[in-house]
Amino acid sequence: MQVPKGRSFLGAVSEDGTRCVSRPRVARRAKNEILTGNGMGEESRRWPFTVADLLRSLEDGLIALDEAGRILWVNPAAQALIGTCEGEAVGKAWTDLFVGDPPASSLAAALQRESSVCFSARPRHGGRGPFPLCLTASLLRNKDGAPIGHLLVVKDLRPMLRLLDELEQSQRRLEEQEVELKQFREGRLGELVGISPKMQTLFQLIRRVAKSDATVLIQGESGTGKELIASTVHGLGPRRNGPLIKVNCAALPEGLLESELFGHEKGSFTGAIREKPGRFELADKGTIFLDEVGEVSPAVQVKLLRVLQERAFERVGGTRTIRVDVRIIAATNRDLQKALQEGRFRDDLFYRLNVIPITVPPLRERKEDIPHLVAFIVQRLATKGGWPPPTVRPAAMRCLLAYDWPGNIRELENVLEFALTQSGGRTIQPADLRLRLAPTRETPEDLTLVTLLEERERQAIRTALGRCGGDLSPTAKVLGIGRTTLWRKMKRYGLFNDQGDICLVSKMKQGNVPRSSDASFPTGTGKRAA
Known part of the structure; x- marks a missing residue:
């Protein structure tokens, strides 16, 4: 190789930077310049970045260790994760940087198996408290293949855990929606059953109400399922994991009801041998269901009003104010509007309870x-x-x-x-079937179930004929039977006059209605309503 005139010979470096001749120190410096691009013209660079740029830009942390497990080098991402700078970390044992003493045997296993190994750890520093990390330990080898240390790849597991949590929540929501869809097709909402328009409207209201934390007042006749509706509202709401405490206000006398709702202190009355928490305390972070709230006495109504307003009360015989976080659902089969007019129920308590009214239709x-x-x-x-x-x-x-x-x-x-x-x-x-059939003026003691059914059927046909203007085809469609079947039933029940015209006033008396074992009720026996 010829040296240009006026220049001194420093050494030679191969094109890939791996071999050098003469003056090794200077050659190594030249090699550095080739790799980093320092001191070279833009036209001589093979890439617009260096290896150092790559290591600096990685989002995963990198920690280089010697064979004894001491830290040699830490990239910026690892410094941010472990909460310490490179100057403080270099020379320390890698286990000093983490909480919980990660198993050093993991590194030994990686060395023995000449493979990578993964385990979790938590950083000791950073001022934010420990959080989960994943360390991947790999062997470092020299050009001859001999182990010279380890490389730890540090990953922050928090984003992954957040994604997993979101995935689990999405999966739960999907499962809940699948259950809701199945129940909707079956005409159900939890344990509630109904395909009628009134019940479907009620189901929609319950789903909306369950998402809020507002007080609910359920009104309906006895036996319509008010307690079941309260349980459904609680089960679909954000307090589903909290307690649901049920109290039948009509089953307890005034003095006992107050103690049951608000609790009592030891010695507050005869027989109070120990303190007892009330139902409102037990329902903290959950829901309390007050059934038959219309039966509550005026004295207890005053205390209930305060709980509704402030979510605070004192036990019977106590002076310490107790505060609770509770949702209140009340129910009654009484006409509270009438009770308001008669002065048996407080106006202010009614308005506090009646934030979201739910009326349950009778069967x-x-x-x-x-x-x-x-x-x-x-x-x-x-x-x-x-x-x-x-x-x-x-x-x-x-x-x-x-x-x-x-x-x-x-x-x-x-x-x-x-x-x-x-x-x-x-x-x-x-x-x-054991049904309570009440006799009417037209059908006294000789009333049977068959005659009752036939009378109901005759009345249904007359009503439908009146609504359809006497037209048989739409009447049969309304009743869900065929036109020929309708004509036959009308003839049997005397709904035609002597000239063959429709007569909505039947000539037959109930006692003369012929009995038929195959009489059918016009609403059908199980077809799903539209």
Whole structure:
């Protein structure tokens, strides 16, 4: 190789920078310049960045260790994660940087197996408290393949854990939506059953109410499922993991109810041998359900009002104010508006309770739900009693549809349980049903279930004819039967005059209505309502 005139020879470096001749120190410096690009023109650089730029730009932390496990070098990302600078870290044992003494045997295992190993650790410094890290330990080798140390790759696990948490939440929401969709198709919301428009509207209201923390007042007749609605609201809401405490205000006298709701101190009255927390304390971070709140005495109403306003109270015989974080759901079968007018219920308490009113329709106003309720209740009772799922004969279903259910769903459950016992867990017949049939002026003591059904059917046909202007085709469509079937039933019930015209005033008396074992009730026996 020729040296240009006027220049001195310093040495030679191969093109890839791995070999040098003469003056090694100067050659190594030249090699450095080739790798880093320092001292070279832009046209001589092969890449616009250096290895140091790459290591500096990595988001993962890198820590180089010698064979004894002492730190030789730390990149900026690792410095940020472990909460210390390179000057403070170099020379220390790598285990000094982490909480919980990560197993040094992991590095030994990596050395022995000549492979990488992963384990979790937490940084000791940083001032933010420990957080999870993942350390990947790999062997460092020289050009001859001999181990000369380790390289730790440090990863912050918090973003991954956040993603996993979001994934779990999304999975839970998806599962909840799948359950809701399945229940919607089956006409259910939790343990509530109903496909009627009134119940579907109620279900939508319950879903909206459950997401809030507002006070709810549930009103409806006895046996309509007010307690079940309260449980559903609690179960769908953000307090579902907290307690649901139920109190029947009508089952306790005034003095005992106050102690039950708010608790009492030791010695506050005869028999108070120890202090007792009240139901409001037990419901902290959850929900309290006050059933039959319309039966509460005026003295207890005053204390309830304060709890509703301030979520604070004192135990009976105590002076310490207790504060609770609780959602209140109340229910009553009383007409509270009438109680307000009569002065038996406080106006201010009513307005505090009636933030979100829910009115439950009686069963007689949603008879299209009866077949679905029957299937649900019978299946539950059969499972409880260890019987195979029984069937309900169409005639029995017509009896259930014709009945007005003054006791609502509670009465339906009792009737079905009795029928299931009577039938021995097999097919439920009309004779297995124990229904309270009240005699009317037209049908006194000789009233039978069959004549009642036929009278209901005749009235339904007359009502439908009146609404449809006497047109048989739309009337049959409204009743869900064929036109020929409608004509036959009208003839049987005397709804035609002598000239063959429609007569909505029947010529037949109930006592003369022919009995037929195959009479059907026009609402059907189980088709899903539109």
